[in-house]
Amino acid sequence: MADVAAVAGVSAQTVSRVANGLNNVEPSTKERVLAAMSQIGYRPNSAARALKTGRFNSIGVIMFTLSTFGNMRTLDAIATAATQAGYSITLIPIALPTQGQLLGAFTRLSEQAVDGVVVIAESHILDRADISLPTGMPVVIVDSDADDTYAVVDTDQTAGARDATRLLLDLGHRTVWHVSGPEASYSAARRRDSWLHTLTEAGIEAPPVLVGDWSTNSGYQHGLALVKNRDVTAVFAANDQMALGLMRAFHENDLAVPEHISVVGFDDMEESSSFWPPLTTVHQDFSAVGRLCIEQLLAQIDGSRPSGGATIVPTVLIERQSTAPPRSL
Amino acid sequence: MADVAAVAGVSAQTVSRVANGLNNVEPSTKERVLAAMSQIGYRPNSAARALKTGRFNSIGVIMFTLSTFGNMRTLDAIATAATQAGYSITLIPIALPTQGQLLGAFTRLSEQAVDGVVVIAESHILDRADISLPTGMPVVIVDSDADDTYAVVDTDQTAGARDATRLLLDLGHRTVWHVSGPEASYSAARRRDSWLHTLTEAGIEAPPVLVGDWSTNSGYQHGLALVKNRDVTAVFAANDQMALGLMRAFHENDLAVPEHISVVGFDDMEESSSFWPPLTTVHQDFSAVGRLCIEQLLAQIDGSRPSGGATIVPTVLIERQSTAPPRSL
DNA sequence: GTGGCATTTGTTTACGTAAACATGCTAGCG
C-alpha cells in the first residue's frame, strides 16, 4: 500500500479510501491511485484488514459428511447465499462424528477467521456439555437438536413423514413399514417418530422399525428381508436412496412397484423422478434452508437479532408412480 | 495475549511461545500460562497471526457448481485431505460460469486469505487471457484444459470412455450411440472424442452425438427420441444420471435393458448399483483426485515443486447388468 | 470581507502476533 501511495503521490490513507470505495476522494486522485494500483499489482491484504476491522467476511461451516445428498445441497445453498452477501465459506469437515473430532473442529474453528458458524450436525452431539463454541460467536444449527441457546433452521421433518405415511394409509394400505436412518441422526429420529405417531393416531399397531444408514445398500438389504413377508404392501423409506435400494430388491424378486408394493421416499433427489418407477417422495427445499441459515446468521452478526429460536421449512409431498392402492382392493 | 501474559506474570512473547508449542519454555511457566489462557478464555487471533507469518493455512476452492455428483465428491476428498494436512477450505462458488462471474471470483479470492487455489472449472474459460490469478499463487486445476503453466489433476477420461465403448463393441453391438455432456464442458468433450475415436478405429461410422447437459432429464429426453429408432442397441452416456434418464425412457416404452438395449454410464455414483437394472459404468476415483490435488498444491506451497504438469487418475470399468450382447446374436 | 462549514487529504496510532535481538541465569569445564 505504501508503494502505491508513493507512486500515486498520495498518502497511504488515501489509497485505503480508494481501496474501500469511499466516496470522499477527488475523482482525479482516485484515478491516479487506481492507475498506481494496477501498475504495481496491488492486492489488499485480508489478514491486515481483518486484524484492523475485526471482520473476516467469512462464514464457517462444520459438517460431518459431504457425501449425503441433503448435506451437499444445503451446503450449495449456503455457499450461494453467503457469496451473494459478500461472505466466503470456510469449510471444516469432520470424518467421524466422535467427540474428539468435533472438539477438534471447534477448536480449529475458533482459531479460524470466521464471523459466524453454521453447524450441519445431524446428531445429538451438540448437546454435550463439554463442547462449546467460543462465547459470542454467532451460530446457526441445521438438522439437529435445538438447544434454545442456538438458532435452528430445519426442514419440517414431522410434517413430511406424516404426509408420506398418511398418503399410503389413505390409499388403503393396512399398515406402513418404515426403513429409518441411523440411530444417531436426529432427523431420522423425527421422521421415525412422526411415522409412528401417524400410525398410532390411526389406530394401527406399527410394524418393527427397520434401521438403515441412509445408504442405497441398507435399503436393498432391508428390501430383501421384506420380500419374504408377503403381507407387506407399503414401505416408507427415510430417504430416496434407501427407497431406491428397496425397489431394487423388489425388482429382483419380481415384486412389482407399485402393483405389489408401494414405496415412498424422502428428499426428492434430482434422480428420483427417473427411478423405475419414478419415486413418490417428500420434497425438501434445501435452497430455502441454506438461504435462511445465512439470513439468520447475518442478522446475528450485525447484532440485529438474538440467537435463539427455530425456523421450519415446509415440505411438499410429490406423488409419482411408486405408490398405488394395495392389490387386494 | 497481553492479558494472559499479565495474569501469568510473564511476557507476551512467552505466551506466544506456549501458544505455538515451542519447547524452550520451562514446564512450570508453561503450566502457568496455560492456566491463565483457559481462565481468560484466550483464543489466538488468526488474522494477526496470518499478518505476521504470511501464512493462512487455508486453501481456496473455486467451483462452478456443487450440484453435480463429481464436483461434490471431489470437494469432499479435497476437504478431507486438506483438513488432515492442517488446512481449512475456503469455498468460492460461481453460479454461472460467465466471464464476469469468474473474474469476480478470482478477484475475491486474491483478497481472500488463502495459500493456494484449486479450480474445478469444467470449461475452457481458464484459457482466457484476461483472467489471471495473482502472480505466484499456487494453483491446481481439475477437470479442465491444461495450460502448461498450471498443474492439472484429472481422471483419465479418455481411457474410461474408450473402455465403455469397447465393451459394447466387444459384446457384438454394431455401433454405439453417445449422449454427451454439455458443449462447454471439457471432460464431456474428451469423453466424446474418445468414444468417436474408438468407433473410428474399429472402422465404424459414428452415429450423431446426442448432446445432453448432465441432467437425468436430458438423458430421458434423448431416450424418448432413441426409442423410435429400432436400430439402436447400445448407448454410452457421459454420466450415470443421463444413463438413468435413458433407462427410464426405455422402460416406459417397454424396451428391456439390457435385452433390447445396452446402457453404459460414467461416474459410478453410489446409487448406480441399485438402478434398475444395476448400471454398467466407468468408475472414477474422486478421492484420489482430491487427495492428489492437495498433495500437489502443498508441494507448490512449500516450494518443493514447480507448477506445471498433469496427473492422471485411472478409471475402472464396472460391469453390472445394464449391458448384454445384442438380441440378434 | 470575514466567519463558519463542508470537502479533500495527510498524520498518528493501534489492531495481535512472532521474529530478531537482548538479557540474565545456570552449569560445565579447565
Added chain:
DNA sequence: CGCTAGCATGTTTACGTAAACAAATGCCAC
C-alpha cells in the same frame, strides 16, 4: 574460581490496514 556455552525469558519491532484526529482548501452567507 572464572569463563563460556546454552537455555529461559524479556524487549523491541514490524507485518498492512483503517479509525480517529488534524490540517488545508474552497465555498457560501451575512
